[in-house]
Amino acid sequence: MxxxxxxxxxxxxxxxxxxxxxxxxxxxxxDAPSVMITIGGTFASVLISYPLNKFFNSLKSARLIFQTKEFNTGNVIQRIIDLANIARKEGLLALEEAAQSMEDKFLQKGILLIVDGTDPELVRNILETELAFIEGRHKEVQGFWETVASLGPAWGMIGTLIGLINMLDQLNDPSAIGPAMAVALVTTFYGSIVANFFANPVANKLKIRSSEEVLLKEVMIEGLLSIQAGENPRIIEEKLKAFLSPTLRDTVKENNEGETKAGE
Incomplete structure (x- = not known):
């Protein structure tokens, strides 16, 4: 969680x-009617904006903000350096065995393309195309929640207008004006809650998760192409550490030093 x-x-x-x-x-x-007009109206408008399958798929994405998914770029760099060492000692074909045990399908696909002798430019195009579509799907879901955030306050205002019309209808009873006005303003309150306490935070967290995943896959692409080009593992390490913050760079360095000592 x-x-x-x-x-x-x-x-x-x-x-x-x-x-x-x-x-x-x-x-x-x-106020039940205010809930219906604000939340119900908001999602009714979003439903008009999106095809049914995309509406429900995007709606399900809210559960992702409760899940912890680690995108440890430092560990991925270390894994690529290990693969570079294998390729340098045993050749590119030796990477096929390592690919079979990998859980990350993107990295696995890249390794198998290299093992099959695919042209480096084609490898880059294939992986970058897949990355572009992943990023596109992420942006579509983020856009869904941004749409919810933009429509929530608008439907809150619609509810307020409905409440004000009802209030004006009761002007002959001064004692009813205050409660009617309060109910009218509650819908604006609900619209602000929908936008600022739920939809916008969901969109922002999904953006952060997406940027972390995209960065991870960019590191994989650069690392795999460097391995295919036969570059020295130390050069690959320095190249990939450029993607990291100084703190994470030190972590990769410590891991390498620890493995070197263990080998000795």
């Missing part, structure tokens, strides 16, 4: 509920 997501949701709910209770009654902020 992603701790930051859980902590953010819980703390946000606590802050909202406590602030409401400090200045008023929690019951004032619950």
């Amino acid at each position: 992603d701790i930051s997501t859980i902590a953010g949701l819980i703390s946000g709910i606590v802050f909202i509920v406590v602030s409401i209770m400090m200045n008023g009654r929690l019951g004032l902020f619950f």
Whole structure:
């Protein structure tokens, strides 16, 4: 489970509920018709904007913010350096056995293309094309939640207008104006919650996860092409460490030093 997501949701709910209770009654902020017009209307508009299969697939992506998926670029670089050492000692064909045990299908595909003797430019084109489509799918899902975030406040305003019309219809009863106005404003509150407490945070977290995965695969492409070109493992290491922050570069260096000592 992603701790930051859980902590953010819980703390946000606590802050909202406590602030409401400090200045008023929690019951004032619950209105079933307002929920229907804001949340129902928002997702109805999104449904119009997206084909049914993409709507449900994008909706399911919300669960990804609760999952912890590590994209350890340092470990991948170390793995590529190991492959470079194997290729340097035993030849490129020796990488086929190493590829069979790999869980990452992208890296596995790249290795098999190299083993099959595919032209380096073609290898790059194939892998970069796959990466571009992965990134495109990610952006489509992010766009879904950005659409939800943009439509939520708009439907909140629609609900407010409906409430104001109902309030104006009761102007002959001054005692009903205050409660009617409160209900009208609740829809705006719901729209802001949908956008700023849920949809925008989901889109932002998915963007971060996507950028981490894209960076990881760019490292793989560069590393595999360097192996195919027969470059020295130390040169490959320095080239790939350019993708990392200084802290992570030190981690890769420590791992290499540890393996060297173990070999001695």
